[in-house]
Amino acid sequence: MPKIIGASLHEHREQTRLRLFDALSRLMAEQGFDAITLAQIAAEAGVGRTAVYNHFSDKESLLLGFITYETEQYAVALQKALDDIDDPVERLRTYVRQQVELASSHHVTPGPELRTVLSRGTQQRMREHVVVVERILRGILTAGIESGVFPEQDLDVTVPLVNACLSGRGVAEDAAGRERALEQTEAFVLRAVGATAPVRA
Structure with missing residues (x-):
């Protein structure tokens, strides 16, 4: 079972979303949006790839x-x-x-x-x-x-x-x-x- 970030499931979801946003921001500063993959975003955010799909479809x-x-x-x-x-x-x-x-x-x-x-x-x-x-x-x-x-x-x-x-x-x-x-x-x-x-x- 993945480790929960924060004191509650709601906080975990919010913290995960913020991690994904920060990761996307950093990656977009380095390369074009079309070149970025969801796997890169997940790795940069320090979360599993399935965690991305729990929040965003694509x-x-x-x-x-x-x-x-x-x-x-x-x-x-x-x-x-x-x-x-x-x-x-x-x-x-x-x-x-x-x-x-x-x-x-x-x-x-x-x-x-x-x-x-x-x-x-x-x-x-x-x-x-x-x-x-x-x-x-x-x-x-x-x-x-x-x-x-x-x-x-x-x-x-x-x-x-x-x-x-x-x-x-x-x-x-x-x-x-x-x-x-x-x-x-x-x-x-x-x-x-x-x-x-x-x-x-």
Whole structure:
């Protein structure tokens, strides 16, 4: 009988899922998703291959589970950073910073390589998870438009444009370079949405 991880069966299942997610993340950092096998994932996670099938029917369903988990964690951290801010411009600045900084520790957005190897149904379901983050930005911009801080605009166009600008945005590792990049990105996004509040120098 396989060893139980954690104090209960529920905790065991959750810990196993997290091990599989961590393993998939590490392997995807080293090679393309299409080259990874379930046997590799199981070995990397330190679990038996049958344990993978107890949670996921195939590699794509494992990826979807991973993306769902990452999106939920990402959205919670993003919303927490916004909770105590009322001003739409400051909320947008915070959103920009969080998107850039959180992206370095989360794997929410599938890259071009994934879109070439996943089924259309899986691609669509992955897109649904991106909508969770887009909804937060839409709320910020809607409030800004209603208060007159941002001009009227088509958010179906603006929201994906802003997020496209922020996705995969690398920043310098040194503190000064990082701060400069973040300030310039903030200023660019504020100009893009037509913010009437002064942009920081």
